[in-house]
Amino acid sequence: NFMLTQPHSVSESPGKTVTISCTRSSGSIASNYVQWYQQRPGSAPTTVIYEDNQRPSGVPDRFSGSIDSSSNSASLTISGLKTEDEADYYCQSYDSSNVVFGGGTKLTVL
Amino acid sequence: QVQLQESGPGLVKPSETLSLTCTVSGGSISIYYWSWIRQPPGKGLEWIGYIYHSGSTNYNPSLKSRVTISLDKSKKQFSLKLSSVTAADTAVYYCARAGSYNLFDYWGQGTLVTVSS
Numbered sequence: 173n174f175m176l177t178q179p180h181s182v183s184e185s186p187g188k189t190v191t192i193s194c195t196r197s198s199g200s201i202a203s204n205y206v207q208w209y210q211q212r213p214g215s216a217p218t219t220v221i222y223e224d225n226q227r228p229s230g231v232p233d234r235f236s237g238s239i240d241s242s243s244n245s246a247s248l249t250i251s252g253l254k255t256e257d258e259a260d261y262y263c264q265s266y267d268s269s270n271v272v273f274g275g276g277t278k279l280t281v282l
Numbered sequence: 283q284v285q286l287q288e289s290g291p292g293l294v295k296p297s298e299t300l301s302l303t304c305t306v307s308g309g310s311i312s313i314y315y316w317s318w319i320r321q322p323p324g325k326g327l328e329w330i331g332y333i334y335h336s337g338s339t340n341y342n343p344s345l346k347s348r349v350t351i352s353l354d355k356s357k358k359q360f361s362l363k364l365s366s367v368t369a370a371d372t373a374v375y376y377c378a379r380a381g382s383y384n385l386f387d388y389w390g391q392g393t394l395v396t397v398s399s
Binding site: 204209211216217218219222262265269271272273275276 | 385
């Protein structure tokens with residue numbers, strides 16, 4: 173089984189850009205798609221990025237995703253930060269027999 | 283619009299079996315993977331397992347010995363049973379639909395289950 177490791181928290185000012193990393197412990201990050209979910213307090217998660225870098229309809233283009241095979245990690249980048257982006261963000265991937273979530277990153281926009 | 287709704291007891295005694303049901307509305311229960319995910323208070327998400335519309339299942343290895351997920355197509359429901367629960371199983375339990383590449387695209391609102399005597 174593999175793990176996905178995220179920073180516990182990140183903070184940035186409104187209007188700036190922040191990047192959240194998600195590192196896969198074993199197996200190639202490129203072998204299976206990575207999804208990213210946003211979760212606000214008291215609510216279920218919602219998808220902000222799927223299949224590494226695809227945005228669902230309704231998600232602003234300020235959100236983007238990428239993978240880097242050299243570091244075996246995925247990244248979620250949010251540009252032009254808004255206070256409404258303050259939330260927990262989770263990466264998620266899978267292999268042939270398991271689905272794994274990262275531990276989550278609390279984004280503070282201050 | 284697909285909607286999922288969890289139902290079941292909010293309090294379960296230690297060593298007993300946790301049972302939850304998820305009712306699907308607004309869409310077909312075929313084709314997709316129907317999943318359970320949980321989140322302990324203040325902690326992250328943990329995938330419990332899923333059942334395919336064919337009835338085949340896949341469970342988190344860390345929970346596999348205690349988990350059973352079943353499907354009732356006629357009622358458009360799927361269910362979770364988690365046996366021998368302890369306080370560590372206290373969590374918000376979500377049901378969710380997984381489509382291509384294990385993307386969880388629809389979620390229930392979640393239900394808090396507390397394990398306590």
